Amino acid sequence: MMFFTFVAAAARQSFRMSKYKVFVMRHGEGAWTKENRFCSWVDQRLSEDGVKEALACGHLLKEAGYHLDVVFTSLLSRSIHTAWLLLEAMEQEWVPVVRTWRLNERHYGALIGLNRAEMALNHGEEQVKQWRRSYDLTLPPIDESHPYFLEIYNDRRYSTCDVSKEDLPKSESLKDVLERLQPYWDGTIVPEIKRGKLVLISGHGNSCRALLKHLEGISDADIVNVTLPTGTPILIELDENFRPTKPMQLLGDQEAIQAAIRKVEDQGKVKQTT
Numbered sequence: 001m002m003f004f005t006f007v008a009a010a011a012r013q014s015f016r017m018s019k020y021k022v023f024v025m026r027h028g029e030g031a032w033t034k035e036n037r038f039c040s041w042v043d044q045r046l047s048e049d050g051v052k053e054a055l056a057c058g059h060l061l062k063e064a065g066y067h068l069d070v071v072f073t074s075l076l077s078r079s080i081h082t083a084w085l086l087l088e089a090m091e092q093e094w095v096p097v098v099r100t101w102r103l104n105e106r107h108y109g110a111l112i113g114l115n116r117a118e119m120a121l122n123h124g125e126e127q128v129k130q131w132r133r134s135y136d137l138t139l140p141p142i143d144e145s146h147p148y149f150l151e152i153y154n155d156r157r158y159s160t161c162d163v164s165k166e167d168l169p170k171s172e173s174l175k176d177v178l179e180r181l182q183p184y185w186d187g188t189i190v191p192e193i194k195r196g197k198l199v200l201i202s203g204h205g206n207s208c209r210a211l212l213k214h215l216e217g218i219s220d221a222d223i224v225n226v227t228l229p230t231g232t233p234i235l236i237e238l239d240e241n242f243r244p245t246k247p248m249q250l251l252g253d254q255e256a257i258q259a260a261i262r263k264v265e266d267q268g269k270v271k272q273t274t
Ligand SMILES: O=C(O)[C@@H](CO)OP(=O)(O)O
Pocket: 037, 038, 039, 040, 041, 105, 106, 108, 132, 204, 205, 206, 264
């Protein structure tokens, strides 16, 4: 019976036609990656390697012949610069770039600015993995005594949001990220895709994980093991009901992609091996 169900499900999936394509990608490496600090809503720029990654993604998509119609970014510079560099490399600089706080990185609350390896030493690697990757674990909120509180909440960009500054998050789980992102996906991004536009989302590690969880139907338990490399376009093909027709594809050199994933995972270890 189970075998039959599996075969039937596989058959259904293989007969579903792809109607839409969308690219989801995490921005290029950020400046704080070398310092191994939780960056989150702090507006760090791309590192030199991050700039190279964003340009390389653009070249990859150009060589594959893609023509983008609109790019969505967060309000954070590393996501916007990734979009600009990618479009420049594709020679498609005219393509509109739309920014929203709803694609911002997960708000890491009181953990913002802390060093992951030091946290692993003090609290254990498994605890740090849970803080970074679990679905519904919320971290202690940021408060006014935090060194980055004023830099974040006094920033003019957050007066442009569709919620008041007071209602912006002070800490989030991945579940919270999905809850603030999904209305934007449903109400703004999906209609563009339905109009036939090729959309690229230049987001962050965790805003992209939240979206992939939703699109790919990844379970709360399995999302813990999903880590995204920086600067790697992920192609998702969807049917007319926005269900995936095939497994998502991380585009590029597969060995380099696996090494980049290990590098991100390693950030939560006491000693970095890569
Ligand atoms: O620093 C952060 O905000 C994120 C990456 O953007 O870190 P992590 O990989 O630990 O979720």
